[in-house]
Amino acid sequence: MFYKVPVxxxxxxxxxxxxxxxxxxxxxxxxxxxxxxxxxxxxENFWVIEKILLTHxxxxxxxxxxxxxxxxxxxxxxxxxxxxxxxxxxxxxSRFCGNDIxxxxxxxxxxxxxxxxxxxxxxxxxLKVIHTPGHTEDSVVLYSExxxxxxxxxxxxxxxxxSTMYPGGNGNDLxxxxxxxxxxxxxxxxxxxxHSDPTTVKAERTRYKLYHHxx
Numbered sequence: 001m002f003y004k005v006p007v008x009x010x011x012x013x014x015x016x017x018x019x020x021x022x023x024x025x026x027x028x029x030x031x032x033x034x035x036x037x038x039x040x041x042x043x044e045n046f047w048v049i050e051k052i053l054l055t056h057x058x059x060x061x062x063x064x065x066x067x068x069x070x071x072x073x074x075x076x077x078x079x080x081x082x083x084x085x086x087x088x089x090x091x092x093x094s095r096f097c098g099n100d101i102x103x104x105x106x107x108x109x110x111x112x113x114x115x116x117x118x119x120x121x122x123x124x125x126x127l128k129v130i131h132t133p134g135h136t137e138d139s140v141v142l143y144s145e146x147x148x149x150x151x152x153x154x155x156x157x158x159x160x161x162x163s164t165m166y167p168g169g170n171g172n173d174l175x176x177x178x179x180x181x182x183x184x185x186x187x188x189x190x191x192x193x194x195h196s197d198p199t200t201v202k203a204e205r206t207r208y209k210l211y212h213h214x215x
Contacts, residue, residue, distance in 0.1 A: 002149055002192065005041055009033030010097040011060045013194050016151060018144070019047055020125040025117050027127065028074075029053045029142065029151050030194060032060045035067025050117050053127070054078040055153025056139040057085025058166070059094035059101040061194060066101070077115065079131065079138040080108045084168065091167040115142070127151075132181050134174025135162035141182065149190045156182055156204060157196035 003017040013032035020026065025048045031038050042049050052074055054061060065076060078086065085092040086103040094101035109115060111131035116123075130141040135154045139162075142151040154162040156178055164171045182191070187202035 002147070002151075003041075003045075004192070004198075005038060007032055007034040007037065007064060009060065009063045010099075011195075013060045014192070014196075015064070016192060017042065017045075017047060017049075018127070018149075018151070019045075020117060020122050022122045022125075023117070023119065024048060025050050025119065027051050027053050027115070027117075028068075030055055030061040030153065031064035031068060032194075033063045035064035035070075038064055039068060039072065049074050051115070052076045053115065053142055053151075054082065054103075054106075055142065055151060055155075055194065056136045057082045057092050057103070058136065058154070059089070059092045059097070061153065062086065062092070062103050063094070063101055065103055076103060076106045077109050078103075078106050079129070079140050080110050082106065082108070082138040085136060085138060093166060109140075111140075130181050132177035133168075134164060134170055134172075134177045136166070137168040137170075139177070143185065143189075148186065148188055149192060150182070150185060151192050152182065152194075154194045156191060157193045158191075158199035158204070159196070159207065 005015045016029040018027045028049045089095040089100035109129045113129040114126045116126040124146045127142040132155045183205045189201045
């Protein structure tokens, strides 16, 4: 089960808890701000956060990690080239918003990896990493076939697509990622983005002409 928690630093962003209800253990995805509030949400619901997962390295998706790390040793996972952004406040855009943000000492996942909980009592509970460059070079989708959901970061939104104007953005790559990686998921897959309401693969595929025009 997923739970959306909008948090606000410089921008508002959707953070998500993806919770195994059999164990109350979970992943925290894109803690963009208000790290202590996210920890409080987990405590109030008796969730144990095992891993922090990042869809990409922009600061509005990582800005809460510092607060979380003050009192918790929760490992952070990002795509294999995410240091391009996590260690560069120009590329992760934090410098333009008044506060350099670095995220160090992360673990890396790779395209096609399956991310499971440490105490994997539920073998059906995992996320598949799908590399979807275009918005950034390190963008990924975290896909649960069993739950029929995909955490898509800023690659695609309800009714729109990710920006390619920032460092590492590439329109051709974004078009390929959307068409070949996201639109090939089952129609009823729910797309959970960083900055919009949920939508579905089928709903967004019908807007292909819009994406094609913009790209």
